[in-house]
Amino acid sequence: MEVQCREVSLASGCQAFCDMGRGIPVVLLHGISSGARSWVPLMHQSAGVRWLAWDAPGYGESSALAEPHPSARDYALRLAAWLEALALERVVLIGHSLGALIASAYARDFPDRVSGLLLADPAQGYRHADSDKRDAVYRSRWTQLAAQGHAAYAAARAPRLLRENARVEDIARVQAGMHRLEVSGFTQASWMLANDALEDYASRTSVPTRVLCGDEDRITPPSGARALAERLGVAYRDIPCAGHISYIDAPAAFAAAVADFMATLSPSQEKSDL
Template sequence: MDAKRLQLDGAVQCYLERSHGASGKAPTLVLLHGISSGAGSWAKLAEQLPGYRLLAWDAPGYGDSQPLAGEAPTAADYAARLETWLAALGIERCVLVGHSLGAMMASAYLAAHPGRLAGVVLADPAQGYGDAEAAKRDEVYRSRWTQLEAQGHAAYARARAPRLLREGADTTDIARVEAEMQKLHVAGFAQAGWMLANDTLARYLPATPEVPTLVVCGDEDRITPPEDAHALAVRLGAPYGGIPRAGHASYIDAPEAFARALDDFSRSLLGAADASETP
């Protein structure tokens, strides 16, 4: 995937792109990473989806993407940047894939801009703590970025990365997760932590979504448990897919199964060829 950047209304937005065929003509999947990750985490999955144009952003405050203006952003604030970015790229129709905290961003985007979306995938979805007691919200807010600041990137990544994957995960996958964590910026991490602690997915998707929606989750997810993801799917009236032998970062643990679920959902919505076809 090629690293790119855009200047958007005074804000720098960075992303990775992998095109298939004529640029802009292939069916497009837009990939939103989770709170402890970055655009590069999708590289292994990208190998399984040769028939699609893939756009993976570094969320505001991640990589070289400029942070959001306020210290206390909502998912809607991230969705506003997402809309500016997609509009600048001329994306008229896509399937939006939000992993973990990215699922909250995807939900906020769907609520505000359904017309640009053919479908939405909520993967291992974080649902937010905005309805929790103040003490719990403060605990969630301070649970990650303060550790990163105190421990340093290397120690934090070593301690945290294995938890995002299944038990007995491949060492190369653990290293991949660690590498993305070592790119984190404390300020951007803190903004994302605030959003997780003080917003909720349900605020944006209180009922059946306006566009086709799929919920998937790793069967061994220890962070956003499968039973919570399944309950979300039931509430939304959306199909649910379990990803076998996968933890929270299910698209890294089991990229073939994740890609198959994504392709099965997206192909008819975007008019795509089977993802197993080579370019």
């Protein structure tokens, strides 16, 4: 089965996504430097699942948000409109890195629509840091992209997002995603990272939740992910031989972790899209 990449028109603009498989709908939210196509290796790992990976607002062909300084909730509202357009009433939600912040906001505001929440290599946000730190985080990525250009930025940044001695094809996949970044969308996402906080959302939802992290993650290290899981009172699982984008470094192990989590959800929590 092939991955289909398509678009839907929403009141807030175009929403692009990739879609593959049939079964329980599992929605994939990528991180700040990535896109929908980064999930393709994972999509080929499991049967009985309908994988749906979006290009976040301002990424790929997806229209940017109208709010110049968006919160995770602004992204979550776009997510809600997209899932409604696809007539998906209940999903398993996987947020990677910055996508974990958006996923947490959606789970807090729409708990009845989420069967389970996986926070993978989670970026926790800097809302509670001092103003100098927040400003530094906000300007640390999009300014480099604007100054260096896509090729130089991708060449310098991509290897750090994977494990040591990552496969050449995996580095190339991450670089390809970076070549598709739009400075405007990247800037909005950077603002959200600097000025919002995952825990403010995830601590206020009753949705079954688990935290995953690559055991070689240099961006959001396992120690921070484990501590987050402890504070939330949820289970934690390492993804072996994986860096920050753990689902690219180790798609089979990541898929196994997803399957293990889904097996803990009761039939009433899951809803198939057959």
